[in-house]
Each structure stands twice: as C-alpha cells, then as structure tokens.
Amino acid sequence: MRNLFLSILLSLGIGTAAQAEEADIHAVIDQQMMAFQADDFVEAFKFASPNIQRLFGSPQNFERMVTQGYPMVWRPGEVRYLETRSEAGTFFQRVMITDQAGRVHLLEYRMLLTGDGWRINGVEILDSSELNA
DSSP states (O other), rough: HHHHHHHHHHHHHHHHHHHHHEEEEHHHOOOHHOOOOOOOHHHHHHHHHHHHHHHHHHHHHHHHHHHOOOOHHHHHEEEEEEEEEETTTEEEEEEEEEEESEEEEEEEEEEEEEEEEEEEEEEEEEEEHHOOO
C-alpha cells in the first residue's frame, strides 16, 4: 500500500513538473507573438534561441524572415496549443493557428531550455491540409 501511495505521489509530481514546463513553453511563444503583433522585432528576437539569433544576426533579418515566411505567426487570428512532446531531450510544441483570412496552419515549435529559460529553436510548418478540409 505504501509503495502504491509513493507511486501516486511521484506520478503527480512528474505531471505537475510537465505541466509547469508546458505552461512556460506556451508563455514564451505567447510573448513572442505579442511582440510580433506590436511589430517589436527586437523584443521578439529575444525569445529565439542563441543558435537562431546567430543564424539571423539581427532583429531586422529576423523580421524579414518572419514577415515573409511566417505571416500566420506575425499576424495570427487565433492560436490554439496542441500536444507537447519530448524526443531525445528536445521539446516540441504543436500549435494550430488560424490566420486572419480563416486559413488553418499547423506549426511545430522546437524549444530549447537555456540558462535564461525556454527559447524557440525553430518553427516548422506542417501539412495542415486535413485541418483545412
């Protein structure tokens, strides 16, 4: 009975930790999207991982990439968080975004835990044809 009780407590603790990580990941994505909506690309750039920051070099280069390649993230209509998963120590967050024209986009955010907290280490646009049907 005692082992069962300890197992339940441990599983609740693990669940709580996972929920906290998920909430932190959502908060980072939300904050970056809020910065995009305010056209504050200096602030938005801060939520990118060090690798992404090195790749783009400046908030201005990052702005061009986002506005040209990810307009649904720059100007979302509705954002809905789907599943979060971990694979080989990397966390992925799926996000469904309905753009302002009503089209649905499925994206997968690759997250990186740094000394400064969670950062976005890449975003992949997934096939959302099933969602638009």
